[in-house]
Amino acid sequence: MNASEKKFNKAQKKCKGKNNAALSQIAGRNKMVKSFQAVNFEIQQVYTLLLEQAVSIDKVADLKSKKEQAKKYALLYKDVTQNWCFIRSLLLKQIQVADVQPLFAFTATTYQIVIDAFEFIGQLMEQKQLIKNINLVFGFGGEENDFQNCNQIVKWLKRIQSKQSEAEINGVQKETVLEFKNISFGYKQDQIICDNFSHQFQSGKCYAIVGPSGSGKSTIAALAIRLYQIQAGNILLDGQNINKIKLQELRTKITVCNQFDPVIANVSLKDNICYGQMLNDDTVNEIMEITQIDFIKINETVKELSGGQKQRIALARAIARKQTQVLILDESTSALDADTENKVIQNLILYCKQKCIMLIMITHRETVMKQADIVIEMKKQDM
Numbered sequence: 001m002n003a004s005e006k007k008f009n010k011a012q013k014k015c016k017g018k019n020n021a022a023l024s025q026i027a028g029r030n031k032m033v034k035s036f037q038a039v040n041f042e043i044q045q046v047y048t049l050l051l052e053q054a055v056s057i058d059k060v061a062d063l064k065s066k067k068e069q070a071k072k073y074a075l076l077y078k079d080v081t082q083n084w085c086f087i088r089s090l091l092l093k094q095i096q097v098a099d100v101q102p103l104f105a106f107t108a109t110t111y112q113i114v115i116d117a118f119e120f121i122g123q124l125m126e127q128k129q130l131i132k133n134i135n136l137v138f139g140f141g142g143e144e145n146d147f148q149n150c151n152q153i154v155k156w157l158k159r160i161q162s163k164q165s166e167a168e169i170n171g172v173q174k175e176t177v178l179e180f181k182n183i184s185f186g187y188k189q190d191q192i193i194c195d196n197f198s199h200q201f202q203s204g205k206c207y208a209i210v211g212p213s214g215s216g217k218s219t220i221a222a223l224a225i226r227l228y229q230i231q232a233g234n235i236l237l238d239g240q241n242i243n244k245i246k247l248q249e250l251r252t253k254i255t256v257c258n259q260f261d262p263v264i265a266n267v268s269l270k271d272n273i274c275y276g277q278m279l280n281d282d283t284v285n286e287i288m289e290i291t292q293i294d295f296i297k298i299n300e301t302v303k304e305l306s307g308g309q310k311q312r313i314a315l316a317r318a319i320a321r322k323q324t325q326v327l328i329l330d331e332s333t334s335a336l337d338a339d340t341e342n343k344v345i346q347n348l349i350l351y352c353k354q355k356c357i358m359l360i361m362i363t364h365r366e367t368v369m370k371q372a373d374i375v376i377e378m379k380k381q382d383m
C-alpha cells in the first residue's frame with residue numbers, strides 16, 4: 001500500500017458511515033453535473049440560494065468601483081459552479097464542515113472538487129480564514145461587504161447566464177461517428193481497465209455494451225466525455241481527436257446519463273427536464289411520454305421521488321438536450337420495473353433513430369441488450 005492509499009484509507013475511516021455515503025453521493029452527482037455542462041442552470045440554482053440569503057440587503061452601493069472585483073468572483077464562481085452539488089449541500093447545511101475535512105487527505109482527482117469548492121468559498125469571502133469563511137457562508141450573518149459581494153456576483157451571473165442561454169438553443173442533428181482507436185486506460189498506473197479497446201460507433205444505430213461488473217463499461221462512457229485521460233490510443237468524434245474539442249462542446253454533443261443518483265432540483269418538473277434550456281410545453285410533454293413520466297404534472301414542483309421516478313427524470317433531461325449527437329445510457333433504467341423499462345427503451349430507440357442520434361446503452365439486462373442493433377462485449381482484465 002503506497003502513501004496516498006494509506007492516507008485515503010485513514011481518511012475514509014474518519015469519514016464514517018453516513019457522511020461517507022453522503023459525500024460519495026455528492027461526488028457522483030457532481031460527475032453528472034460536470035458531464036451535462038449545464039452551467040446556466042446550476043448558476044440559477046446557486047443564485048437563488050444566495051439571493052434568499054441576501055434578501056435583506058436593499059441595494060448595493062458603489063457597484064461601479066467594485067465591478068472588476070465582482071467580475072473576478074463571478075468568473076471564478078462560474079468555473080466552480082460545476083461543483084454546485086457540493087456547494088449547495090454546504091449552503092443548505094446538508095453536510096457540515098466536519099464531514100468534509102477528512103477529504104482533504106484524499107489525493108484522488110475525484111475529490112479535487114472538494115478542494116476547489118473550499119478554495120472558491122475562501123476567495124469569495126476575500127481570503128479570510130477558511131473555516132471562518134465557510135461559517136459566514138452558512139449563516140450569512142457576516143459583514144456588509146460579504147453581502148455586497150453576494151449581490152454583485154448575482155448581477156454578473158445573470159449576464160453570464162443570459163449569454164449562455166442564447167448559445168444553447170438552435171441544436172442541429174447530423175451524422176456522427178464516435179471512434180475508440182486502440183485505447184488503453186487504467187485509473188492507476190499498474191491497473192489496466194481498458195486494454196487496446198477499439199470500436200467505431202455510428203449515428204442512427206443502437207448499441208448495447210455488456211460485460212461483467214468491473215469490465216470497464218462505465219469507464220468507456222467517462223472517457224468519451226474526457227472525465228479521465230486515456231493513456232494510449234485515440235478517441236475521435238467525427239474524425240477529430242476529442243482532446244482537441246472544447247470540453248463544453250464535447251459534453252454538449254455527447255450526453256452521458258449515468259447510474260448515479262441524479263440531481264433533482266426543488267423546482268418544477270419542466271425546469272428539471274429542461275435543465276437550463278428553453279423548451280416549449282409540447283416538447284416537454286413529448287419527452288415525458290417517451291420516458292413514461294406519468295406520476296407528476298409538467299408544472300408541478302418536484303418533491304419526494306422513488307429511485308425509478310428519479311431515473312426517468314434523468315433520462316428525460318438527457319434526451320431533452322437538443323445538441324446531443326451521442327446519447328450514452330449507463331444503466332439508466334436499472335431501477336424501473338420490467339414493463340416500464342421495456343416501454344421506455346422501445347420509445348427511446350425509436351426517438352433516437354428518428355433524430356439520427358447514436359444510442360449506446362450500458363446494461364446488464366438481457367431484455368435491454370436484445371433491443372440493440374449491435375452488442376459489444378467488454379472483458380474483465382486480469383489485475
Ligand SMILES: Nc1ncnc2c1ncn2[C@@H]1O[C@H](COP(=O)(O)OP(=O)(O)OP(=O)(O)O)[C@@H](O)[C@H]1O
Nearest residue numbers: 110187188193211212213214215216217218219220
Ligand atoms: N474513479 C475511479 N477510481 C478508481 N477506480 C475506479 C474508478 N471508477 C471505476 N474504477 C474501477 O475500474 C474498474 C471498472 O469500473 P467500471 O465502473 O468502468 O466497470 P463496469 O463494467 O461499468 O462495472 P458495473 O457493471 O459494475 O457498473 C472497476 O474495477 C472499478 O473499481
